Amino acid sequence: MSNTPMSNAHTGDTxxxxxxxxxxxxxxxGMRLTFTTLYHVFKRTIVILLFLSLWEVAPKLGWVDAxxxxxxxxxxxxxxxxxxxxxxxxxxxxxxxxxxGGFCLALLISIPLGLVVGWWKSxxxxxxxxxxxxxxxxxxxxxxxxxxxxGLGETSKIAIVFYACVFPLLLNTISxxxxxxxxxxxxxxSMGLSSVSLFRRVIVPASLPTIFVGIRQAGAGSVLVLVAxxxxxxxxxxxxLIQYTQFSFQIPExxxxxxxxxxxxxxxxxxxxxxxxxxxxxxxxxxDG
Amino acid sequence: xxxxxxxxxxxxxxxxxRNLVDSNDQKKPLLALGEITLDVKPGEFMVIxxxxxxxxxxxxxxxxxLTRPSSGQILLDGQLITGPNLDRGIVFQQYALFPWxxxxxxxxxxxxxxxxxxxxxxxxxxxxIQLVGLSGCENRYPHxxxxxxxxxxxxxxxxxxxxxxxxxxxPFAALDVQTRETLxxxxxxxxxxxKKTIIFITHGIEEAVYLGQRVxxxxxxxxxxxxxxEIPFDKCTKGEDVRTxxxxxxxxxxxxxxxxxxxxxxxxxxxxxxxxxxx
Numbered sequence: 001m002s003n004t005p006m007s008n009a010h011t012g013d014t015x016x017x018x019x020x021x022x023x024x025x026x027x028x029x030g031m032r033l034t035f036t037t038l039y040h041v042f043k044r045t046i047v048i049l050l051f052l053s054l055w056e057v058a059p060k061l062g063w064v065d066a067x068x069x070x071x072x073x074x075x076x077x078x079x080x081x082x083x084x085x086x087x088x089x090x091x092x093x094x095x096x097x098x099x100x101g102g103f104c105l106a107l108l109i110s111i112p113l114g115l116v117v118g119w120w121k122s123x124x125x126x127x128x129x130x131x132x133x134x135x136x137x138x139x140x141x142x143x144x145x146x147x148x149x150x151g152l153g154e155t156s157k158i159a160i161v162f163y164a165c166v167f168p169l170l171l172n173t174i175s176x177x178x179x180x181x182x183x184x185x186x187x188x189x190s191m192g193l194s195s196v197s198l199f200r201r202v203i204v205p206a207s208l209p210t211i212f213v214g215i216r217q218a219g220a221g222s223v224l225v226l227v228a229x230x231x232x233x234x235x236x237x238x239x240x241l242i243q244y245t246q247f248s249f250q251i252p253e254x255x256x257x258x259x260x261x262x263x264x265x266x267x268x269x270x271x272x273x274x275x276x277x278x279x280x281x282x283x284x285x286x287x288d289g
Numbered sequence: 290x291x292x293x294x295x296x297x298x299x300x301x302x303x304x305x306x307r308n309l310v311d312s313n314d315q316k317k318p319l320l321a322l323g324e325i326t327l328d329v330k331p332g333e334f335m336v337i338x339x340x341x342x343x344x345x346x347x348x349x350x351x352x353x354x355l356t357r358p359s360s361g362q363i364l365l366d367g368q369l370i371t372g373p374n375l376d377r378g379i380v381f382q383q384y385a386l387f388p389w390x391x392x393x394x395x396x397x398x399x400x401x402x403x404x405x406x407x408x409x410x411x412x413x414x415x416x417x418i419q420l421v422g423l424s425g426c427e428n429r430y431p432h433x434x435x436x437x438x439x440x441x442x443x444x445x446x447x448x449x450x451x452x453x454x455x456x457x458x459x460p461f462a463a464l465d466v467q468t469r470e471t472l473x474x475x476x477x478x479x480x481x482x483x484k485k486t487i488i489f490i491t492h493g494i495e496e497a498v499y500l501g502q503r504v505x506x507x508x509x510x511x512x513x514x515x516x517x518x519e520i521p522f523d524k525c526t527k528g529e530d531v532r533t534x535x536x537x538x539x540x541x542x543x544x545x546x547x548x549x550x551x552x553x554x555x556x557x558x559x560x561x562x563x564x565x566x567x568x
Contacts, residue, residue, distance in 0.1 A: 183385045190353045
């Protein structure tokens, strides 16, 4: 029950702060700034804290079977155990290497290909139906094919991640190129730009936001597909860890594995959002007080 | 013959592809421009006014070299126009600024194409931003600028690479009245400062009379030059109250009389098109 009173106290403090702030005049800018950040943090974390508390309390009060659903603190303990024994880092490393490998390979192939295909409208018209079929064929449904062709080793895992990433990237890149504002192209052409520089200086930057939609879809997909692939046949990786701990009835460790995956997924997503903000900074609005 | 731009018997027709209409109609090419002949003198401010759908923008695309005439030819300084080039600058109604570039980088865009070195490019761009009165906004992105400011940057961008002719396609049509009138007088100031030949397309009669040295009135589709009206004002004496001057009003009426039937016919054409495509 260690988390509950703490989070309650935190909530209470913030509420008191909120009331105090409302009554005091808002002339002092600095004060108001800390209040706003506090309020922001509160808004972002309160539901998570409540969820963690529920997770902690429910097994302890016997609402759910603690054997299959151990409290949060026990899972964290198991997680720390895995960190200390070095098991976790080994599995995380294996998983990240595979998903980043497949993801980067897909980036290298899909984006240039998508730019070219998008540019030639007729090629895109011919290719799109097939690409749509491939994209809508769940990557995991093809996993047996990959295993048959490429065996159980690293190749088939990287290949499945690659497959899962390639189509969202390709389709978004194609539509990004196709949806560039024709007026911008007209304007650039009227300045006598050659096709090559038109492509480099107008088409690519203009389609970047749409390409990034694909990159984020692929990023999320890469983790998702990989974990499932590791469950189907692997000797390392987080998917394997989860599967293995379940079979050997190490339930807290299993949850620790699941938790690690959410953290990694979250991390990848934030990293991509950050990169997107940096690369498409021109879209963000001026906030000049 | 001393024309800067010489449009000689230019015709332009399009093949319209309409999926809903029976195949007989599809084969008929649509004549957008029917025999246009017009000379524009060096340094002249020529306004082309016409009803909507009369082919004004088609004519501008031809002048820009973005499309080729079906027959006839357009000469710039006696040379046949064969494609787009930096000797002509275009200002579009919808600004067409590159949203991922700052105002300064947008103005530099054409200069970069021209191969001007970086340092010089920056200086030239800065001076043109100053000319359009936006010093201090160099590092803003287009979405941080108002419509009027965007159009000023677009004008600066087109002037920066020093074209012989500035082509303007209803550049102020999307702006509110106050901004429009400010930009109109600004444009006259810029024209006097840079001595560019300007071809300005509009459907606003008052704008045409206020800006132009000559106003070419176009007919409804297929667009022809119906008449060319001299605007005998001295640009320098055009003050704030010029719009209420009796001569100004008389010219406005004269152009309106020329346009009135064309506007009606253009509207009838538009109704006809809608009927046809909904059939």
